[in-house]
Amino acid sequence: MLLDFNRLGGLRVALSAIAFLVGAFLLLPIVVIVLLSFGSSRYLQFPPPAWTLRWYEELFDNPDWLASFATSFEIAVVVAVAATLLGLMASFGLARGRFPGKEALRALFLTPMVMPVVVLAVALYAFFLRLQLNGTFVGFVIAHTIIALPFAIISISNALEGFDKSIEDAAVLCGASPLEAKLRVTLPAIRSGLFGAAIFSFLASWDEVVVAIFMASPDLQTLPVRIFSTLQQDLSPVIAAVSSILVALTVLLMAVAAIFRRGKPA
Amino acid sequence: MTTMTLTREAAVRAPRRMAGFWPTSPALMLLTVFFVAPVLGLLLRSVLEPQPGLQNYVEVFGSTTYLRVFVNTFVVATIVTVVTLMLAFPVAWFLAVAPRRWASLLFAVILLSMWTNLLTRTYAWMVLLQRTGIINKTLMGWGLIASPLPLINNLTGVTVGMTYIMLPFMVLPLQSTIRSLDPATFRAASLCGANRLQVFTRVFLPLAVPGIGAGVLMVFVMSLGYFVTPALLGGTSNMMLAELIAQLVQSLLNWGLAGAAALILLVVSLGIYAVQFRFFGFKAAGEVE
Structure with missing residues (x-):
C-alpha cells in the first residue's frame, strides 16, 4: 500500500506536493539565469526591465x-x-x-x-x-x-x-x-x-x-x-550568458543521450 | 591495441600468476607518478616542514582558529546531509511509485540540474540570494520583511547552495532502493495488523536503510571536502576545511600546515568510505555516476 501510488490516500497529495516543490527548487535557478542572460539590467534585476542580446555580444567580442x-x-x-x-x-x-x-x-x-x-x-x-x-x-x-x-x-x-x-x-x-x-x-x-x-x-x-x-x-x-x-x-551578466550557453549544451547532450538510449534494444 | 598484442606476448613470457595484469599497467603508471606520489609527498611535508616533527599537527589541533574551521566543516556537512535527506526521501518515494509520466519528468529535471555546470548553479544562487536578489525583492514586495535578509556569505547561503548540489546524489541511490522493494512485504505487514505508521517505521524505513546509508555517507563526505560552493556562497567567518587548505597554500604558502589539514580531511573521508564499503559493498560506494 505504501508502494501503490493510487492507494496512498492523503500521502499521495503530500508526496506530489513535495516532489513538485523540489522539482521547482531544482529547475527555477537555471530558468532564472537563462532569462537574466537576455535581460537588460546590469544588476540582474528580475523580471528584467527590457530584453537584450548585449551580454552575448560582450561575450563573443571578448x-x-x-x-x-x-x-x-x-x-x-x-x-x-x-x-x-x-x-x-x-x-x-x-x-x-x-x-x-x-x-x-x-x-x-x-x-x-x-x-x-x-x-x-x-x-x-x-x-x-x-x-x-x-x-x-x-x-x-x-x-x-x-x-x-x-x-x-x-x-x-x-x-x-x-x-x-x-x-x-x-x-x-x-x-x-x-x-x-x-x-x-x-x-x-x-x-x-x-x-x-x-x-x-x-x-x-x-x-x-x-x-x-x-x-x-x-x-x-x-x-x-x-x-x-x-x-x-x-556577478556580471556576461556570466549569465556563458551559463546559458552551458545549459543549452547540457540539454543538447541529454537529448542525444536519450535518443541513444532509445535506439538501443532494451 | 598495442597492449592487446602485448597481453598475448606477456602471457607467454610472464609467470602465470600475473595473467592479465599488463593491460592495467599504463593506468597504474599514470596514477603512481601523478597521483600516489604527489599525495604522499604533500602528506610527508606535514611532518617535514618547516622542520621534522609533529609541530604542524600540534598547531592544527591546538589553535582555536583551526578548531573552529573543523567544527564549522562538520556542522555544515551535517546540516546539508540532514536537509538533503529530508527533501530527497519523499522525492525518491515519489519517483519510485508515481505514474511513469510524472516520474520521468521529475527525473529529467534532476538530471538536468545535476549535469548543469557546477559554477552555473552556484552563480545562480549568488544571484538569487544576494541583497538585491529576487528572493529578498519578492519578500520585501510582499511586505513580509522590511529590510533585505542576509542570505549570502553566511551559513544560509552555503546550506542552500550545497543542498541544491547534493540533492541528486541522495535521490538517486534512495529511489533505486525504494524501487527494488517488494510490495508483498508491505501487504504482509498490513495483513498481520500493522497500521500505516507501523508499516512505514518497521518495514519501509528498515528496508530503505541501504539506500539511506549510501546517500547519507556520500553526501556527508562530499560536503566535508567541498571547495567551490562554500568559497563563493560562504562567508569569511564560517570557512570550511577545503578553503583553509587552499588558503594555506595560495596565500600563506604554509605547506606543512596544508599537508596536515589535507591528511586529516583525507583520513576522515576515506575512513567513512571504508565503513560504507564494509557495510554496503563497493557498488553502493560507486553508484553516483
Whole structure:
C-alpha cells in the first residue's frame, strides 16, 4: 500500500506536493539565469526591465572568453580519448585478469573519484611546481585524466562484465586472431560502455574547477576558472550568458543521450 | 591495441600468476607518478616542514582558529546531509511509485540540474540570494520583511547552495532502493495488523536503510571536502576545511600546515568510505555516476 501510488490516500497529495516543490527548487535557478542572460539590467534585476542580446555580444567580442571555451574543449577532448583508452586497457585487466592484488588495484583506480578534490589539487600543484607543468596544456590533461579515469573504468568495466567472453572465443575458434576477435567482436559489443566512458570523461574535465583553479596561469585558463575568477569580483551578466550557453549544451547532450538510449534494444 | 598484442606476448613470457595484469599497467603508471606520489609527498611535508616533527599537527589541533574551521566543516556537512535527506526521501518515494509520466519528468529535471555546470548553479544562487536578489525583492514586495535578509556569505547561503548540489546524489541511490522493494512485504505487514505508521517505521524505513546509508555517507563526505560552493556562497567567518587548505597554500604558502589539514580531511573521508564499503559493498560506494 505504501508502494501503490493510487492507494496512498492523503500521502499521495503530500508526496506530489513535495516532489513538485523540489522539482521547482531544482529547475527555477537555471530558468532564472537563462532569462537574466537576455535581460537588460546590469544588476540582474528580475523580471528584467527590457530584453537584450548585449551580454552575448560582450561575450563573443571578448577574445579571453572565447579562448577559454576553446581551451576547455581541447583539454576535454584529449582527456576523453586518453581516459577511454587507458580505461579500456585497465578494464580488460580488471575484468579478465587473475592476479594477486586485483581488488586493491581496482580500489586504487577508483580512489580519485571519492577523495576530496582539493587534496589532489594541492598535491598536484606542488608536484607540478617542480616539473614546471602548472599552467600548461599537458599539466591540465594529466590532472583531468586522473580525475576522469574512474568514470571511464566504471563505464567500460560494466559493459565488459555484461559481455559473454565465449563469443570472443568463438570468433577465435572460427579463425580470427585474438586481436582481430577483440577489435571486431568485443569492442563493437561494448561500444555503449566506450561511448559512456568518453562522455563522462569529457564532462569530468569540462566541468572540473578545483584542480584547474590551482593550475591555471593568466595565459591558460579553462572556462570554469575564468568564471570562478570573474565571480570573485562581480556577478556580471556576461556570466549569465556563458551559463546559458552551458545549459543549452547540457540539454543538447541529454537529448542525444536519450535518443541513444532509445535506439538501443532494451 | 598495442597492449592487446602485448597481453598475448606477456602471457607467454610472464609467470602465470600475473595473467592479465599488463593491460592495467599504463593506468597504474599514470596514477603512481601523478597521483600516489604527489599525495604522499604533500602528506610527508606535514611532518617535514618547516622542520621534522609533529609541530604542524600540534598547531592544527591546538589553535582555536583551526578548531573552529573543523567544527564549522562538520556542522555544515551535517546540516546539508540532514536537509538533503529530508527533501530527497519523499522525492525518491515519489519517483519510485508515481505514474511513469510524472516520474520521468521529475527525473529529467534532476538530471538536468545535476549535469548543469557546477559554477552555473552556484552563480545562480549568488544571484538569487544576494541583497538585491529576487528572493529578498519578492519578500520585501510582499511586505513580509522590511529590510533585505542576509542570505549570502553566511551559513544560509552555503546550506542552500550545497543542498541544491547534493540533492541528486541522495535521490538517486534512495529511489533505486525504494524501487527494488517488494510490495508483498508491505501487504504482509498490513495483513498481520500493522497500521500505516507501523508499516512505514518497521518495514519501509528498515528496508530503505541501504539506500539511506549510501546517500547519507556520500553526501556527508562530499560536503566535508567541498571547495567551490562554500568559497563563493560562504562567508569569511564560517570557512570550511577545503578553503583553509587552499588558503594555506595560495596565500600563506604554509605547506606543512596544508599537508596536515589535507591528511586529516583525507583520513576522515576515506575512513567513512571504508565503513560504507564494509557495510554496503563497493557498488553502493560507486553508484553516483
